[in-house]
Amino acid sequence: MDRRFSRLLAAGAAAILMAGVQAASAAEVEWKYYTYFAPNDKPTQLHKAFAEDVAKATNGRLKITVFASGELPYKASDVLRAVATNQVEIGDVALGFVAGDVPELNAFSMPFACTSMEKFYDNAVPAMSGTVEKVMQAKFKTNPVMHWVMPPQQLWLAKPVANIDGLKNLKVRSWNREQAELMRLVGGSGVTITPAEVIPALQRGVVDGAFTAAVPALDWKFYEVTKFGYMMNLTLAHQVAAVNQAALDKLPTDLRATFLAKAREWAPKYRAEMIQADKDARKTLAEKGMTLRDATPEEVAKLREITKPIADEWVSKTGDVGKEMLASAIKACS
Numbered sequence: 001m002d003r004r005f006s007r008l009l010a011a012g013a014a015a016i017l018m019a020g021v022q023a024a025s026a027a028e029v030e031w032k033y034y035t036y037f038a039p040n041d042k043p044t045q046l047h048k049a050f051a052e053d054v055a056k057a058t059n060g061r062l063k064i065t066v067f068a069s070g071e072l073p074y075k076a077s078d079v080l081r082a083v084a085t086n087q088v089e090i091g092d093v094a095l096g097f098v099a100g101d102v103p104e105l106n107a108f109s110m111p112f113a114c115t116s117m118e119k120f121y122d123n124a125v126p127a128m129s130g131t132v133e134k135v136m137q138a139k140f141k142t143n144p145v146m147h148w149v150m151p152p153q154q155l156w157l158a159k160p161v162a163n164i165d166g167l168k169n170l171k172v173r174s175w176n177r178e179q180a181e182l183m184r185l186v187g188g189s190g191v192t193i194t195p196a197e198v199i200p201a202l203q204r205g206v207v208d209g210a211f212t213a214a215v216p217a218l219d220w221k222f223y224e225v226t227k228f229g230y231m232m233n234l235t236l237a238h239q240v241a242a243v244n245q246a247a248l249d250k251l252p253t254d255l256r257a258t259f260l261a262k263a264r265e266w267a268p269k270y271r272a273e274m275i276q277a278d279k280d281a282r283k284t285l286a287e288k289g290m291t292l293r294d295a296t297p298e299e300v301a302k303l304r305e306i307t308k309p310i311a312d313e314w315v316s317k318t319g320d321v322g323k324e325m326l327a328s329a330i331k332a333c334s
Helices: 002-025 042-057 076-084 117-140 177-185 195-204 214-219 245-250 253-287 297-333
Strands: 029-034 062-067 090-094 142-150 153-157 171-173 189-191 209-213 228-231 237-244 291-294
Touching: 029 076, 042 062, 042 214, 042 253, 062 253, 076 090, 076 117, 076 142, 076 237, 117 142, 117 237, 117 253, 117 297, 142 245, 142 253, 153 214, 171 195, 177 189, 177 297, 195 209, 209 214, 214 253, 228 253, 237 245, 245 253, 253 291
Parallel strands: 029 062, 029 090, 171 189, 171 209, 228 291
Antiparallel strands: 090 237, 142 237, 153 209, 153 228
16 A cells, blocks of 8 residues: 555656646747748748747747748738737738838839849848838837848749830739839739739739749749749838737847847848849749840830839828838938
């Protein structure tokens, strides 16, 4: 009887010890991070690696779970509001997609305002990050803790075109107003289609092409539905990792400091990864049989002239903040 009682005591002690270990290893804070990119897309992979590094640096006390497109009921245009209302603590916010909420921050969607990823990171972000933070804090109580950028936007077409005139009468998926307006100005039309619908629309011939960067063009297997890449380097897609300010403020001081330090540390990693990913994507798309043709200097000059009214109209509507943002982008990237 004594021996049996001793075994029960030992088992109970082991159970208590195990429960203590599990409690010690449980996350102190759990956050959700939403991105509108698909689970296997390059940006989603980077977000997950960032989240894993934060968990490691905090010894598991801050656990960030990344949710990709389709895993939560949000569209790209919903992300900023989802963060602002703390439905998710962090969101991958494309300023072009949320231009209806923060129009004055959408300077990089203006055609040819900035097409250099290197200059975006080195010059543009330091020049305008303070303005972005001020606007997002005032309007949505969110904190843009990290800026990153998708590679230059290109036009992917089912059939080749010889020049700008070849864009007449074409219907193209455009994910912001500026791209749609460009198509109108060259005699075509822009159609709004969500990322998930792009490939089916190209397969069915609903659209003749689509604007996006080379990286998602590869991720989404554009080589199966398009044959030609018109490499006009139209714009960059300015992204921010936005955090709900109240959630950030609630973090214990040491966790908050570690999280913010990791965000600063990872911005250069996003830069290096996305620049290399753009190069690799272009190479792979060509190897898959696509023809990629750079716009000639004459074509770029013509497109700049054609699209100048887009930026002029935008500045007239966004006031001093928009004017300052655009001037900073152009100066930083010239």
